[in-house]
Amino acid sequence: MTKVAIIGVGYSGYAPLTPHMSFKEMMFEASKRAYTDAGINPRTDVGSFICCEEDLWEGISITDEYVPDQLGGAQRAVCTVSDDGLVGLINGYMQIKSGLTDVVVVESHSKLSNVLSQGDVTRMSFEPYYERPFLTAETAVALEMRRYMFERELDDDIPAMVVAKNKKNGLGNPRAPYSAILSMDEVLSSPMVCEPLRKAHIPEPADGCSVTVLASEEKARILVDQPVWIRGVGWFSDTPWVSQRDFSKAVYAEGSSKMAYKMAGVNTPAKHFDFIEVDDSYGYKELQHLEALGVYTKENIKRAVEVGETDLRGPLPVNPSGGKISLGDMVEANGLVRVVEAVLTLRGQGPRSLRGAKHALVQSWRGPPTASGSTVILEV
Amino acid sequence: MESKKTLPGTPITGAEWENEVYSFRKHSVQLRYAWDAGSAVSGFLEGLKEGRILGRRCNRCMRVLVPPRAFCERCFRSTDEWVEVKDTGKINTYSVSYVNNDASRRDKPLIVAVIEIDGASPGMGFLHVLGEVEPSKVHVDMKVKAVWKPRDERVGAITDIKYFKPLEV
Numbered sequence: 212m213t214k215v216a217i218i219g220v221g222y223s224g225y226a227p228l229t230p231h232m233s234f235k236e237m238m239f240e241a242s243k244r245a246y247t248d249a250g251i252n253p254r255t256d257v258g259s260f261i262c263c264e265e266d267l268w269e270g271i272s273i274t275d276e277y278v279p280d281q282l283g284g285a286q287r288a289v290c291t292v293s294d295d296g297l298v299g300l301i302n303g304y305m306q307i308k309s310g311l312t313d314v315v316v317v318e319s320h321s322k323l324s325n326v327l328s329q330g331d332v333t334r335m336s337f338e339p340y341y342e343r344p345f346l347t348a349e350t351a352v353a354l355e356m357r358r359y360m361f362e363r364e365l366d367d368d369i370p371a372m373v374v375a376k377n378k379k380n381g382l383g384n385p386r387a388p389y390s391a392i393l394s395m396d397e398v399l400s401s402p403m404v405c406e407p408l409r410k411a412h413i414p415e416p417a418d419g420c421s422v423t424v425l426a427s428e429e430k431a432r433i434l435v436d437q438p439v440w441i442r443g444v445g446w447f448s449d450t451p452w453v454s455q456r457d458f459s460k461a462v463y464a465e466g467s468s469k470m471a472y473k474m475a476g477v478n479t480p481a482k483h484f485d486f487i488e489v490d491d492s493y494g495y496k497e498l499q500h501l502e503a504l505g506v507y508t509k510e511n512i513k514r515a516v517e518v519g520e521t522d523l524r525g526p527l528p529v530n531p532s533g534g535k536i537s538l539g540d541m542v543e544a545n546g547l548v549r550v551v552e553a554v555l556t557l558r559g560q561g562p563r564s565l566r567g568a569k570h571a572l573v574q575s576w577r578g579p580p581t582a583s584g585s586t587v588i589l590e591v
Numbered sequence: 592m593e594s595k596k597t598l599p600g601t602p603i604t605g606a607e608w609e610n611e612v613y614s615f616r617k618h619s620v621q622l623r624y625a626w627d628a629g630s631a632v633s634g635f636l637e638g639l640k641e642g643r644i645l646g647r648r649c650n651r652c653m654r655v656l657v658p659p660r661a662f663c664e665r666c667f668r669s670t671d672e673w674v675e676v677k678d679t680g681k682i683n684t685y686s687v688s689y690v691n692n693d694a695s696r697r698d699k700p701l702i703v704a705v706i707e708i709d710g711a712s713p714g715m716g717f718l719h720v721l722g723e724v725e726p727s728k729v730h731v732d733m734k735v736k737a738v739w740k741p742r743d744e745r746v747g748a749i750t751d752i753k754y755f756k757p758l759e760v
Contacts, residue, residue, distance in 0.1 A: 332622065336621065
């Protein structure tokens with residue numbers, strides 16, 4: 212079976228507001244960049260287009276009807292995956308791997324600024340009989356955060372350090388609108404939302420669109436000098452019941468990474484990667500995810516943060532892009548946004564300190580209140 | 592067709608449903624959105640406010656796209672310029688509707704039509720309604736013209752055109 216590579220990436224938006232363009236125009240801009248990057252013409256060179264979005268975030272039912280034109284996919288094979296962008300990437304990977312086609316475009320976007328009732332959309336995802344009367348997105352998160360921190364004996368300063376690190380990492384990334392120099396104290400003095408969750412822990416909403424072009428090995432070698440290979444993929448869902456979860460660990464991240472490691476032949480994840488992009492929502496999620504990925508353990512995760520092992524210039528940079536904390540929450544696009552960041556970094560177009568990086572992992576979580584996520588292993 | 596009485600199962604009456612005899616849980620939401628119209632749609636809506644119908648031309652395939660788009664979906668490139676088209680056209684297809692969205696009967700039938708706008712490329716145009724015409728007189732390929740709301744009532748919406756009426760010849 213052929214190997215699969217990412218041969219082009221494009222992006223647009225990445226801002227709190229994008230009033231100057233419709234979601235279609237944002238997709239057109241991002242996909243045009245990706246096709247230029249890959250050196251392809253979407254009207255003749257692409258076998259399949261995949262768009263990742265969710266009707267309730269779009270405000271349009273059966274929203275996949277509205278995506279082909281601006282991707283160059285008019286009257287072509289187009290489908291929508293109603294999930295995080297990483298799941299769309301994995302679907303594209305499978306289409307190429309199975310020999311169905313040799314070039315696939317995967318797109319995902321957020322126009323969160325257009326959703327005036329974001330809380331209502333999230334509330335619609337809660338279990339309606341037992342849990343919905345009591346939950347908001349923030350309480351669902353805070354319940355897990357409390358238990359995780361209790362089990363690991365973490366003080367408030369540890370998640371705050373993660374937030375401060377990722378805010379700072381973003382300053383080196385021209386695409387990260389929420390980057391900042393923010394001290395741990397500033398995080399800890401930000402308003403309490405629901406204990407132990409503070410405002411500064413919560414990723415701010417952003418608009419944005421990410422596009423990747425995937426190709427078979429044969430096509431990739433003809434089209435580009437620097438293909439980024441997808442070596443392993445995995446996806447996994449834990450229980451939907453908030454009240455039935457093991458809050459001490461991210462079961463979905465553990466499951467999806469095991470699947471991806473097996474495929475890629477990764478036996479020692481702690482030593483395999485030059486950098487990692489994980490979902491870093493609320494600070495503590497970064498730690499919970501790193502444990503689930505087998506990169507750190509519950510015994511050494513706290514120390515790793517304290518001594519700066521995961522800093523940009525540490526031995527294992529985590530979220531060199533600035534993560535969701537700096538890039539913003541782009542709902543279903545979050546996973547694909549990080550793939551674009553990882554690809555650019557592997558091609559030497561990311562942080563200077565990571566030039567020469569060869570192995571990367573991208574992990575995504577579908578956001579509150581889900582317990583679903585995916586992992587992709589990339590290599591140059 | 593089989594009579595209702597012979598079908599198996601336990602019927603549920605409207606009264607049982609209304610009195611919540613069966614277990615269910617209600618949840619209602621108010622979903623609110625405000626979509627950024629973007630450059631192409633904004634230009635079109637601004638044009639309507641001025642009583643003009645605008646399209647965008649793609650200088651590669653030379654089509655005039657109505658309603659306008661920022662990009663040509665055939666050539667996959669940005670469109671090149673604004674073009675004012677006429678407020679006349681011909682009926683591609685139409686339907687005389689006797690029911691509302693909730694299936695209630697209308698007092699007066701609504702004639703919905705797809706109108707190919709003069710000056711746009713063949714097959715290009717938009718949906719609207721017809722007025723000043725008896726349903727029985729409407730036909731495919733009928734020539735029609737926009738009837739605009741007065742200028743001070745126009746807000747930059749497709750409904751700034753009240754309806755299309757048969758073009759007097």
